[in-house]
Each structure stands twice: as structure tokens, then as C-alpha cells.
Amino acid sequence: MADLAGLPDKRWSVRGLTDEGDEAWVIRGISRKLYRCPSCHGEIEIGSEHVIVQYVFRLGGTEHHHWHRRCAEEILIPELREARRVPAGESAQSKLEQRGRKPSGRRPRR
Numbered sequence: 001m002a003d004l005a006g007l008p009d010k011r012w013s014v015r016g017l018t019d020e021g022d023e024a025w026v027i028r029g030i031s032r033k034l035y036r037c038p039s040c041h042g043e044i045e046i047g048s049e050h051v052i053v054q055y056v057f058r059l060g061g062t063e064h065h066h067w068h069r070r071c072a073e074e075i076l077i078p079e080l081r082e083a084r085r086v087p088a089g090e091s092a093q094s095k096l097e098q099r100g101r102k103p104s105g106r107r108p109r110r
């Protein structure tokens with residue numbers, strides 16, 4: 001896990017699996033509106049660097065949330081299984097939504 005320190009950043013995202021076996025992609029973002037962090041329920045101010053967590057569900061479909069970086073580092077990322085870094089280009093929202101259109105059994109393996 002040590003090599004995930006400071007991630008996600010502009011070049012790297014983090015990908016792991018939840019306990020339920022869904023994919024969680026953790027991506028650096030800049031907020032364009034006010035968000036509320038699901039972990040601490042505090043506000044994420046407009047224009048601030050934070051992380052976006054996009055789930056790609058095993059059975060298809062996606063969902064994303066905006067987290068404070070610190071909350072994600074302390075709570076979210078340590079809970080992920082097989083967490084590793086992936087090039088940020090692979091975590092583009094459009095690609096992940098595409099990925100969510102197929103159940104994981106039919107998804108190409110990376």
C-alpha cells in the first residue's frame with residue numbers, strides 16, 4: 001500500500017475492489033460545485049482538490065461520490081482490496097460508465 005501514498009494525483013488513479021466485489025475507482029478531481037463528503041458530512045468547497053470515487057458495480061451500473069482527500073485516504077482506500085494505481089487516463093468517467101454497461105463477467109480483463 002505504501003506506493004499509493006499521495007494518490008490519486010493528476011497522473012494516477014487508484015483502483016480496488018469493495019467487500020461486495022464491486023470496482024472502486026478513486027480519481028483526483030477539482031470541485032465545480034459544492035459537494036458534501038459522505039464520510040464526514042463536511043462540505044467540499046468549490047474549486048478545491050478532492051477525490052471522486054466511482055463505483056462500477058459487478059452487476060452493471062455506476063455511481064460516484066465526492067470525498068475529501070484526507071477522508072478517502074484514511075477511510076476509503078485502506079478498505080479496498082487489491083488496491084493499486086492505474087494511469088488516470090483509464091479512469092475517465094466516460095470509460096467507467098461504458099464499463100458499467102456490462103456485468104463484470106463479460107468485461108474484458110485488464
Ligand SMILES: [Zn+2]
Nearest residue numbers: 037040068071
Ligand atoms: Zn470528509
